[in-house]
Amino acid sequence: MKQISKKGIICSVFCALLLFMSFTSKEAANDETLTIVATVTIKAGYKEDVLKAVKTVVDATRKESGVIFYDVFEDVKNPLNITFIETWKSQSAIDMHNKSAHFNEFIKALEGKATVEANVLRQKF
Numbered sequence: 001m002k003q004i005s006k007k008g009i010i011c012s013v014f015c016a017l018l019l020f021m022s023f024t025s026k027e028a029a030n031d032e033t034l035t036i037v038a039t040v041t042i043k044a045g046y047k048e049d050v051l052k053a054v055k056t057v058v059d060a061t062r063k064e065s066g067v068i069f070y071d072v073f074e075d076v077k078n079p080l081n082i083t084f085i086e087t088w089k090s091q092s093a094i095d096m097h098n099k100s101a102h103f104n105e106f107i108k109a110l111e112g113k114a115t116v117e118a119n120v121l122r123q124k125f
Contacts, residue, residue: 032090033068038118042080046113053109054082060102061086066093084118094120 042050054072061070068087075081088094097103110116 033123034088034091034094035121035123036084036086036088036094036118037121038084038086038116040082040084040110040114040116042082042114043112044080047080050082050110050114053106057102057106060100061097064093064097064100066090066096 040050040054058070058072061067066089068089070084070086073083073085075083088097
């Protein structure tokens with residue numbers, strides 16, 4: 001039996017989530033809709049602090065008018081990796097979010113405790 005790589009599993013889960021989101025979104029996707037996949041890699045000893053900051057930013061962000069979908073996932077093989085999957089109505093909605101007090105407080109809370117890698121995606125097909 002062939003073993004599936006970690007990247008293969010993550011890709012499959014991500015694709016399934018995006019498919020699920022396309023059928024369950026409250027808002028119909030349009031040409032302006034963007035998805036962000038951001039991975040936070042927590043440094044050893046800071047998980048509790050970072051998760052507290054994650055919870056705070058998630059609660060506030062879900063109340064924003066420009067967000068369609070905003071969820072956070074923990075890697076089952078490495079619980080120090082947290083992935084945000086976000087769908088936004090437009091780039092301007094993302095820009096407003098990035099200027100918000102709760103997002104900037106979140107970024108400050110991560111300083112020295114975690115690294116972030118984010119990709120902004122537009123649905124192709």
